[in-house]
Amino acid sequence: MLRAGLVMLSILAGFALLALFLRKAEGMVLAAIVAGIFTIVALPASRNAAWRGLAILQAHPRAAVAACAIGAVLLPIFLHNDGYWIHVLSIAMIFAIMAIGLNVHLGEIGLVNLGYAGLFAVGAYASTLLSQAGAPFWLATLFAMTVCWTTGGLLGFFSVRTSGDYFALVTLGFGLIVQQLIINLTWLTQGNNGITNIPAVSMLGHTSKMPIDLGIVRLVPETNFFYLCLVALCGSLVLARHYQKVWIGRMWTALRQDAIGVSCFGLDVPRFKILTVAFGSMFAGLAGSLFAHEIGFISPDDFTLLHSVEVLASVILGGIGNLFGVTVGAIILSVAPEKLRFLGDYRLLMYGAMLVVLLIYRPLGLLPDPRRRFESF
């Protein structure tokens, strides 16, 4: 009981420190903190201490999850109502939802999808078009998820005979096709000009443009989307975890390791693969809808190959197959470029170098998936 309390307190303190780090750490302080983290990872003694700490966390999963939830809810206050960082974190959570979806393709059945931004675009445009026609946000989001599920199913249908490098190429083509379609179907998407004035989300008279007035504090309007994204992220995590825990998750792992083996035990492999690709694509619909409504403006430039690769990188960096890992990976990769702004022109160089160093020392990602111990990826 006492330990559980300590776990919760330390996690909450972690969130407060994270907020402090985001707002205040700049220049040399930031460099010192990053160097410190690398030292901890490099020195065996401190690394062992860190592992022991993690083990204590894992021994109290309920307390840890509860504290994470409370910490996330309090984060806007920890951030001193700083609209900029609250916005950055909302976008980071949208990327995390995409990473969870891509993880179904890459992590569960080992399909390298280089066109996930294409699905993200389909979701964003589907939601926007319905929303502009007057539909409420929740309906537009459900519609976007359905459209993405169908699109993913079609993508799966046309690529089910391929795997490995060939699936990657098919999806690469898919991403480019979607982008070209958006540019050229101007009657529907307004092409390169993009769609502006996407309506704000409103619920019971409260819209996402209004501040949240809690009496004691007045949270900035960005907080609306922060909480919306938080709910969506938690929902995505629960959904993906739910499917991992039943026969579907078991067959995912078995299929990834040996398609012939599972086909001899009654699994219709092509059908199952199509449904899995569709399921993973559905998350892009949710992310796309949130993204479009949060930014209020979408254009083909938001859905390039670079965005696909960024999602892919967050899955690999966070730990392929580990839901918690890919979430953390996506948040780090979305926040890092913002924190590295002080480097000016060297920003992307440092970003790339960070990725390379991390993957040299942790080839299975920051938080590896225990199911993959005997796999070589």
Next chain:
Amino acid sequence: MTASATLLDIRGAAKSFGGVRALDGIDLQLAAGEVLGVIGPNGSGKTTLFNLLTGVVRASGGTVRLADSGANLLDLKPWEISTLGIARTFQNIRLALGQSVLQNVLVGAYRQNRTSWWQVLLTPQTVAAREAQAVEKAMEALRFVAPALATTPDRIVGELPYADRRRIELARAVVGDPRIMLIDEPAAGMNPHETSEIADDILRIAARGMSILVIEHKMKFIATVASRIAVLNFGRKIAEGSYEQIRTDPNVLASYLGRKGDHLAAAR
């Protein structure tokens, strides 16, 4: 033929890989409840026969029929064949190494316990009940085939020795209650003690009423488990009969030991 009815009827099963005739028209009948051994030198087409029967490899010709089903098995996909009650093990073990023993055996229980994707989302209780049933069946199969492993179902397969992995494959095939089991080299790489244990396992599985086709190189093993033996060489069946019959068959002796004077012919 024996008095019992033919369960699996293979006629003219053929498979060519380019110019290589891996199977050149095999006729073979498996009777209900019997253990039929399939032997032959390396490359004689034994595993190809199994791959044809389970749909892993597309046949070039021939028919395979079950006693009570009109369909030609050679036209079906692996998962459709599985539905007809045929399960197999693999020569090169095909298990998910990062998963637990139980998780691997559960793969074999997939057919009876699957639910739809919608059910998983909307009726979690039904799904949980099915999962519990599957776990019960898998544990029962484990206790039946590998009692020692059934006490530690959460061990990770990748950490287990080779013989245990073989048993997990057997349990995974048994759990779906198939009518016919195809067992590919169950004793390969095992020491004499483990080999006799596996032989006992197979006899126990047969005693459950399953018909078994088993490939093996170890003659003593085959002599123990099989009531009848078919010998393949170069994709053809060269002999069939009891262990005593094939042991003295001149064709079999020639294929394993070479014909008298062959080495002289080769040297010339």
